[in-house]
Amino acid sequence: MASPLILVNLKAYREGIGRGAHRIAAAAESVADESGIVIGVAPAFPDIHPISHHFAVPVYAQHVDGIQPGAHTGHILAESLRLAGAVGTLINHSERRLTLADVEAGVSAARAAGLETVVCTNNVRTSAAAASFSPDYIAIEPPELIGSGVSVSKADPGIIEESVAAVRQVNPDVKVLTGAGISTGECVRIAIDLGTDGVLLASSVVKADDPVTVLRDLVSLL
Amino acid sequence: MASPLILVNLKAYREGIGRGAHRIAAAAESVADESGIVIGVAPAFPDIHPISHHFAVPVYAQHVDGIQPGAHTGHILAESLRLAGAVGTLINHSERRLTLADVEAGVSAARAAGLETVVCTNNVRTSAAAASFSPDYIAIEPPELIGSGVSVSKADPGIIEESVAAVRQVNPDVKVLTGAGISTGECVRIAIDLGTDGVLLASSVVKADDPVTVLRDLVSLL
Amino acid sequence: MASPLILVNLKAYREGIGRGAHRIAAAAESVADESGIVIGVAPAFPDIHPISHHFAVPVYAQHVDGIQPGAHTGHILAESLRLAGAVGTLINHSERRLTLADVEAGVSAARAAGLETVVCTNNVRTSAAAASFSPDYIAIEPPELIGSGVSVSKADPGIIEESVAAVRQVNPDVKVLTGAGISTGECVRIAIDLGTDGVLLASSVVKADDPVTVLRDLVSLL
Amino acid sequence: MASPLILVNLKAYREGIGRGAHRIAAAAESVADESGIVIGVAPAFPDIHPISHHFAVPVYAQHVDGIQPGAHTGHILAESLRLAGAVGTLINHSERRLTLADVEAGVSAARAAGLETVVCTNNVRTSAAAASFSPDYIAIEPPELIGSGVSVSKADPGIIEESVAAVRQVNPDVKVLTGAGISTGECVRIAIDLGTDGVLLASSVVKADDPVTVLRDLVSLL
Numbered sequence: 104m105a106s107p108l109i110l111v112n113l114k115a116y117r118e119g120i121g122r123g124a125h126r127i128a129a130a131a132e133s134v135a136d137e138s139g140i141v142i143g144v145a146p147a148f149p150d151i152h153p154i155s156h157h158f159a160v161p162v163y164a165q166h167v168d169g170i171q172p173g174a175h176t177g178h179i180l181a182e183s184l185r186l187a188g189a190v191g192t193l194i195n196h197s198e199r200r201l202t203l204a205d206v207e208a209g210v211s212a213a214r215a216a217g218l219e220t221v222v223c224t225n226n227v228r229t230s231a232a233a234a235s236f237s238p239d240y241i242a243i244e245p246p247e248l249i250g251s252g253v254s255v256s257k258a259d260p261g262i263i264e265e266s267v268a269a270v271r272q273v274n275p276d277v278k279v280l281t282g283a284g285i286s287t288g289e290c291v292r293i294a295i296d297l298g299t300d301g302v303l304l305a306s307s308v309v310k311a312d313d314p315v316t317v318l319r320d321l322v323s324l325l
Numbered sequence: 326m327a328s329p330l331i332l333v334n335l336k337a338y339r340e341g342i343g344r345g346a347h348r349i350a351a352a353a354e355s356v357a358d359e360s361g362i363v364i365g366v367a368p369a370f371p372d373i374h375p376i377s378h379h380f381a382v383p384v385y386a387q388h389v390d391g392i393q394p395g396a397h398t399g400h401i402l403a404e405s406l407r408l409a410g411a412v413g414t415l416i417n418h419s420e421r422r423l424t425l426a427d428v429e430a431g432v433s434a435a436r437a438a439g440l441e442t443v444v445c446t447n448n449v450r451t452s453a454a455a456a457s458f459s460p461d462y463i464a465i466e467p468p469e470l471i472g473s474g475v476s477v478s479k480a481d482p483g484i485i486e487e488s489v490a491a492v493r494q495v496n497p498d499v500k501v502l503t504g505a506g507i508s509t510g511e512c513v514r515i516a517i518d519l520g521t522d523g524v525l526l527a528s529s530v531v532k533a534d535d536p537v538t539v540l541r542d543l544v545s546l547l
Numbered sequence: 548m549a550s551p552l553i554l555v556n557l558k559a560y561r562e563g564i565g566r567g568a569h570r571i572a573a574a575a576e577s578v579a580d581e582s583g584i585v586i587g588v589a590p591a592f593p594d595i596h597p598i599s600h601h602f603a604v605p606v607y608a609q610h611v612d613g614i615q616p617g618a619h620t621g622h623i624l625a626e627s628l629r630l631a632g633a634v635g636t637l638i639n640h641s642e643r644r645l646t647l648a649d650v651e652a653g654v655s656a657a658r659a660a661g662l663e664t665v666v667c668t669n670n671v672r673t674s675a676a677a678a679s680f681s682p683d684y685i686a687i688e689p690p691e692l693i694g695s696g697v698s699v700s701k702a703d704p705g706i707i708e709e710s711v712a713a714v715r716q717v718n719p720d721v722k723v724l725t726g727a728g729i730s731t732g733e734c735v736r737i738a739i740d741l742g743t744d745g746v747l748l749a750s751s752v753v754k755a756d757d758p759v760t761v762l763r764d765l766v767s768l769l
Numbered sequence: 770m771a772s773p774l775i776l777v778n779l780k781a782y783r784e785g786i787g788r789g790a791h792r793i794a795a796a797a798e799s800v801a802d803e804s805g806i807v808i809g810v811a812p813a814f815p816d817i818h819p820i821s822h823h824f825a826v827p828v829y830a831q832h833v834d835g836i837q838p839g840a841h842t843g844h845i846l847a848e849s850l851r852l853a854g855a856v857g858t859l860i861n862h863s864e865r866r867l868t869l870a871d872v873e874a875g876v877s878a879a880r881a882a883g884l885e886t887v888v889c890t891n892n893v894r895t896s897a898a899a900a901s902f903s904p905d906y907i908a909i910e911p912p913e914l915i916g917s918g919v920s921v922s923k924a925d926p927g928i929i930e931e932s933v934a935a936v937r938q939v940n941p942d943v944k945v946l947t948g949a950g951i952s953t954g955e956c957v958r959i960a961i962d963l964g965t966d967g968v969l970l971a972s973s974v975v976k977a978d979d980p981v982t983v984l985r986d987l988v989s990l991l
Binding site: 556558559560561564565566589591592593594595596597608609610614616617618619620621622623624626627628630631633637640641642643749750 | 778780781782783786787788811813814815816817818819830831832836838839840841842843844845846848849850852853855859862863864865971972
Binding site for chain 2: 112114115116117120121122145147148149150151152153164165166170172173174175176177178179180182183184186187189193196197198199305306
């Protein structure tokens, strides 16, 4: 079985941009080194280039548009992310929802550019639907638990188990991440035990006084 | 009178990302040096950091969201652009339209982060409206002429003159750029003679075989 | 001075659709008759035709798109609203924000179809901007007060006074409505005394056990 | 086998609003009567009430939002459509795309309100994804053929056959409609022979000088 993925979304938190992004990436690199667990970071677009050039961590974009090169101002082109050093991208995060057609086009464009794809979904049915696009990962984040401090793996393990089953039925090669409310090693352990392949989290690491300590705890039961 | 601004939008053109962005920025730096005219570039977000660190050209973002730091995934935070080296940003480009409320919030957020603001508009009335937000620049781009190869300064000089008048009446400190179809030094000259403070252009430079030659022509009658 | 306008937005409240819309419209007709004050209603689109044919009240749409007749599925065409009996329309409500370009196009399209235009705005600057489009009304609704039960006319009279001044400076013919948190005759009285021409309100009437009583109170100090 | 469905989308065509909607509905009623084929119409929202009360044809909305009753201005509530007389609704038409989450929520909300659901999709993969939501119909409309006058059933029969197969594999109870470019009885016949359950069309009927003649031709080979 592959190593689980701990994916840290830096969002637009003040603690996660510029120097802050370096601080989180350094922590991720350090804890990944000592633990052997893969820890990725998803910084703001302008931080993708410096972070991927200064740290040996997998860097993900927070969003990609399902566009081809051309006249698109202010949009996110997959190839541009790849050239800047990203290895993957979130798609359809609950804070950046895309149309059904654009989720599909985004997955296709990212894959064509050599990026790993992590499609975020909100319930069992949308997880099954997203599996039709054969992304690398589907990250299930029940909207009511995002940023709540309440872990989905404790509050609603059923949605995780049902989503894993629904995704597997459509395409058994698609891996699943548990999102929403993950903050401790226990949450991560439960997420893995429920059949998922890692976690997507944000504030508990980004806003931590000491990200290294939080990351060490997150990987401690793996 | 201040020097006019030549602002080159790299959009998501294949010729304008990664190495391509370096090529355009190098051309802009070179022609700005020899001519004394300010030439800015607006690359994709992931290219803002490397371009602003490698070239002595003013770098603009193609878009900014009217958000404060916080839980916003895949959005563009003004402060993040500034930290990466941008000196300004387009807002409300015709390929990235914002709500009325978000144009205002974007101008406010960019200004608070120390960024110059260039609000794009589509006609005389929206230009007047945008002037209420006191951006540094309003760039008028009649949608039917964008990418047409037909210069607005020739095809519809009236819209430029009326927009300048309407903007000045609301706030005489707001400068105006002529957009849409600009490709030659003659277009630029007419744009200045119509009372605007520079031009916003894209494909004629970005897709040129030799951007230096095109840029030299663009500034030749200033 | 013209009679103030009391405009009741039925939103998508369960109490405001179908039979519920008839109930509110009947109450508005009755209180308008006895008080001489103009009371308009803005029902869901499918209720515009029956309400405008069964009641002698001015019927407003909740939204219009800035489109011309043509291939637009699921959009709201001004002419279609007019044919169904609407006399006006909200544009850019905080729950249905439009791009700057579409606010302008929506006002133009509605005016061309013979509809009164009520553009909703969120602060002083966007109110000034919207005045550039010369709508019939601008309705100022600070987002943080909508549905709060706290009247903007009490909580933040400054925003109303400044907005009235800013709108008048751009175009003195544009009338202003006070929105957000209006629930009593006292709120309405203050709104008028602050220089506005009426109120835009919703839940306090639509969710009332007895809309007639609430409406009577609302007009009691006029 | 069930009767095929001929579903006429009136869009926002000038010929399809107000009196125009009555004209198309009368034609649909007449040809349905004489042929025994079900012909539905999807008028603008304000026309749903009068058309469904004056004609014995199934009336569909052009769009529904995935919302519950509440504070949603200018949105389309499923229950409101039902109360006005609609029997079903389009969801995610190419001219009114919804997020993945909202397609799912729209199907759920419409079903809960007793409405038939017709989800529009643009390719094989999005058709498979939409099948996860178990709508009544999926209407496949390759965007490049919409309004082209070129029938998808002739230009790209493969996309229809593959979509039918992909949908059936996810959920064999979901019926499929062929959209985009349908204009003659031959197109309809081919659509049925390719395994679909009817057609979704617009301009060829709505903009016809004589809709009855066009509709008669459309059903002539069934």
